[in-house]
Amino acid sequence: MEQFALAVIICAFLAIFMKKISFSPIPAYIIFGLILGKSGLNLFGEDEISKLLGEIGLIFLLFYIGLELNYENLKKEAYKITAGGFLDLFVNFILGFLSAFLLGFDLKESFVIASAFYISSSAIVIHSLIENRKLIFPEAETIIWLMVFEDIVLIFLLFFISAESGGIFSLFLKTAVFVFLVFSLVKVFSKHIDNIISREDETSLLFIFSLVIFVSFFAKSINVPEALAAISLGASMSGLNTKRIEEFSRPFKDVFIVLFFFFFGVSVEIGYISVESIAVVLLAIIGKFISGVAIGKISHNSFYSGIEIGASTVARGEFSIVLASIFGSKEVSALIAFLVLSTAIIGTITAKYSRKIIKIIKKF
Amino acid sequence: MGFRSIELPGVGAKYEIETENNDKIAVVFLRNGKIQLYILTKECEEPVVVDLSPSEARRIGNVLTGAIFESMEESVEIAFSALADLRILVHTYRVTEKIVGKNIEELDIRRKTGATIIAVSRKGKNFINPPPHFIFEKDDIIVVIGEQEQIKAFEKEILGV
Numbered sequence: 231m232e233q234f235a236l237a238v239i240i241c242a243f244l245a246i247f248m249k250k251i252s253f254s255p256i257p258a259y260i261i262f263g264l265i266l267g268k269s270g271l272n273l274f275g276e277d278e279i280s281k282l283l284g285e286i287g288l289i290f291l292l293f294y295i296g297l298e299l300n301y302e303n304l305k306k307e308a309y310k311i312t313a314g315g316f317l318d319l320f321v322n323f324i325l326g327f328l329s330a331f332l333l334g335f336d337l338k339e340s341f342v343i344a345s346a347f348y349i350s351s352s353a354i355v356i357h358s359l360i361e362n363r364k365l366i367f368p369e370a371e372t373i374i375w376l377m378v379f380e381d382i383v384l385i386f387l388l389f390f391i392s393a394e395s396g397g398i399f400s401l402f403l404k405t406a407v408f409v410f411l412v413f414s415l416v417k418v419f420s421k422h423i424d425n426i427i428s429r430e431d432e433t434s435l436l437f438i439f440s441l442v443i444f445v446s447f448f449a450k451s452i453n454v455p456e457a458l459a460a461i462s463l464g465a466s467m468s469g470l471n472t473k474r475i476e477e478f479s480r481p482f483k484d485v486f487i488v489l490f491f492f493f494f495g496v497s498v499e500i501g502y503i504s505v506e507s508i509a510v511v512l513l514a515i516i517g518k519f520i521s522g523v524a525i526g527k528i529s530h531n532s533f534y535s536g537i538e539i540g541a542s543t544v545a546r547g548e549f550s551i552v553l554a555s556i557f558g559s560k561e562v563s564a565l566i567a568f569l570v571l572s573t574a575i576i577g578t579i580t581a582k583y584s585r586k587i588i589k590i591i592k593k594f
Numbered sequence: 595m596g597f598r599s600i601e602l603p604g605v606g607a608k609y610e611i612e613t614e615n616n617d618k619i620a621v622v623f624l625r626n627g628k629i630q631l632y633i634l635t636k637e638c639e640e641p642v643v644v645d646l647s648p649s650e651a652r653r654i655g656n657v658l659t660g661a662i663f664e665s666m667e668e669s670v671e672i673a674f675s676a677l678a679d680l681r682i683l684v685h686t687y688r689v690t691e692k693i694v695g696k697n698i699e700e701l702d703i704r705r706k707t708g709a710t711i712i713a714v715s716r717k718g719k720n721f722i723n724p725p726p727h728f729i730f731e732k733d734d735i736i737v738v739i740g741e742q743e744q745i746k747a748f749e750k751e752i753l754g755v
Binding site for chain 2: 298299300303307352356359360363365366371374377378585
């Protein structure tokens with residue numbers, strides 16, 4: 231209990247400090263977790279409480295991502311990015327897979343690493359776009375839709391990775407039935423749900439909290455991946471009064487996800503970092519520049535737009551950590567932690583100085 | 595002139611205007627309530643950007659639409675196109691000698707003119723929906739709402755201008 235109290239206060243001050251220097255706080259939580267946990271001073275360890283709270287954070291993060299996946303919105307805009315989205319997936323997933331496989335990881339581990347290697351951090355990327363005031367540029371929109379595309383791919387990645395361990399057919403059926411039930415129940419009761427969430431008392435907050443927790447943990451108890459359950463519940467509710475639901479779920483997400491990152495850092499044994507993992511980080515940066523240039527050519531017919539897109543999407547973050555924490559072995563988690571920390575820091579810098587990078591390239 | 599609006603997931607709503615000179619202006623309503631205003635002139639590579647609070651943004655909006663309430667006598671007309679072109683005029687006045695010291699009830703404003711006083715500004719303090727016994731003081735600024743005819747009648751019969 232004491233370590234929980236200490237963890238929250240440390241994270242709160244970290245968040246305040248990182249906002250001050252306008253940097254994403256996510257790497258800071260993990261670094262402090264590393265310093266205070268197993269690979270550092272060993273003052274903190276994982277226990278039932280930290281696991282549960284971290285799990286709640288993860289569930290709410292994914293629920294929140296699901297809420298953004300509004301079908302109507304996607305239909306109107308997101309198709310523009312389909313080609314670019316697949317390019318991003320192929321280039322970075324294959325690069326990640328090959329490098330993991332060559333480092334001696336088995337097929338499943340390589341798949342997990344490739345997924346983490348592929349998926350950029352929506353939180354850091356979007357925060358950077360706002361912070362660096364790039365929203366007027368057409369590339370910013372491409373980047374934002376690319377993040378949405380990656381969120382959708384995440385659903386499939388979660389599905390395939392869990393399927394691999396549980397027998398693909400039975401899991402597919404069970405999950406399909408579960409997701410179908412969630413969508414139809416939300417649809418049938420949409421009026422009632424809308425009524426509850428538009429109330430002005432504490433019941434709306436309580437309702438959202440318990441619904442998300444119940445659906446996710448119920449899914450887990452019948453061996454449907456809870457991450458998938460949370461994200462599909464979010465997606466099923468995205469047609470309702472989304473602003474209100476976001477308003478109610480954000481406090482839970484914001485508080486618990488911080489503990490998730492911190493205790494992920496605590497649990498990782500970073501001793502496995504080597505020259506090879508530095509090579510993986512370099513590849514991860516180069517990969518995003520390659521896919522960025524390709525997307526820039528397709529969507530904006532410009533090489534320099536591509537550099538902008540690449541520089542803005544280097545940062546990996548929350549989703550890679552989610553994948554590592556659900557599916558990663560010791561070695562896999564250590565590699566992904568290192569990948570996320572390095573690319574999050576380097577990615578924030580490349581996003582900030584993308585215009586300078588472009589100027590330098592133009593000189594040659 | 596091009597105008598387009600788009601909802602950006604995780605960011606907020608973006609409105610884009612391209613002027614006849616091909617300068618670009620974008621307004622982005624962020625999730626955290628802040629508003630970013632971008633101006634990118636066609637000769638420049640980098641935009642000029644300001645971060646605005648909602649009240650600052652409203653003020654700029656008012657200036658641009660010409661509805662400046664800071665000058666003492668201004669009016670705006672609101673047209674509800676969905677309600678059979680219902681038009682309502684909102685007008686501000688400085689009180690005249692004729693009504694200083696009197697209250698809303700004895701002036702019998704609503705019966706005589708049809709207009710309604712919806713707010714009074716006194717030394718930087720605002721009174722919304724003043725009660726019938728509200729007494730006007732020198733230098734009060736009042737906000738009157740009504741149809742064009744009612745506002746005219748209010749000017750003539752109550753203020754005596």
